[in-house]
Amino acid sequence: MSTHNNTEETTEEEASAQAAMIMAAMQGEEEEPRSVLGIIGDIESESANEVMQGFIHFNDGKVFPNPLEEGDEVEPDVEFLITTGGGAVHEMFAIYDLMNIVKVRRDIATLGVGKVFSAGVPLLINGTPGKRHITKNTRIMLHRCNGGNMGTTADMESSHEEMRLIEDMMIDLLAENTNLTVTDIKQMFSTNTDTFFSAEQALEMGLVDKII
Secondary structure, X not given: OEOXXXXXXXXXXXXXXXXXXXXXXXXXXXXXXXXXXXXXXOEOXXXXXXXXXXXXXXXXXXXXXXXXXXXXXXXXXXXXXXXXXXXXXXXXXXHHHHHHHHOOOOOEEEEEEEEEEOOHHHHHHOOOOOOXXXXXXXXXXXXXXXXXXXXXXXXXXXXHHHHHHHHXXXXXXXXXXXXXXXHHHHHHHOOOOOEEEOHHHHHHHOOOOEEO
């Protein structure tokens, strides 16, 4: 994951096909649209904004925790499809935190397809426990935070400290939502290389609950 938006790009043709798939799921055959969202391609300002607006809509238009009141009918899950090469870590954390707000009201079922790399992984594992899914041919990738910075020596030192803080936040997040320990994750990151996992390995590590 990155503190800026220098990530693998999805081609226009691929993005169009993936968007069409999401729209088809949202329209469905029901009289009312299903509660479906998707991250398709890089996680950056525009895509994060669209997803957050969707989550706010499914939270009854509210940006704060909005629990169901006594007598309210339980609402259907928000279905969140994720296929991404990663992206900007701050935008990821914004979506992650908003997911937690929405989960006060309704469950979020996540589905990883194709590839879920870097900043996409925390979103996948932040689905409601028991409702985190991955397709059998999906690949997972984790690595250390990276980013570029320029300026004075003091600026670079400050940026380095910020990256260390973000990485610590990421390690704690992964440990909280998976079977991995902080030591496991630090050892993985110590290689300074991209680490790839199969769907089966993701299930064993507790990143997901079910392969479909």
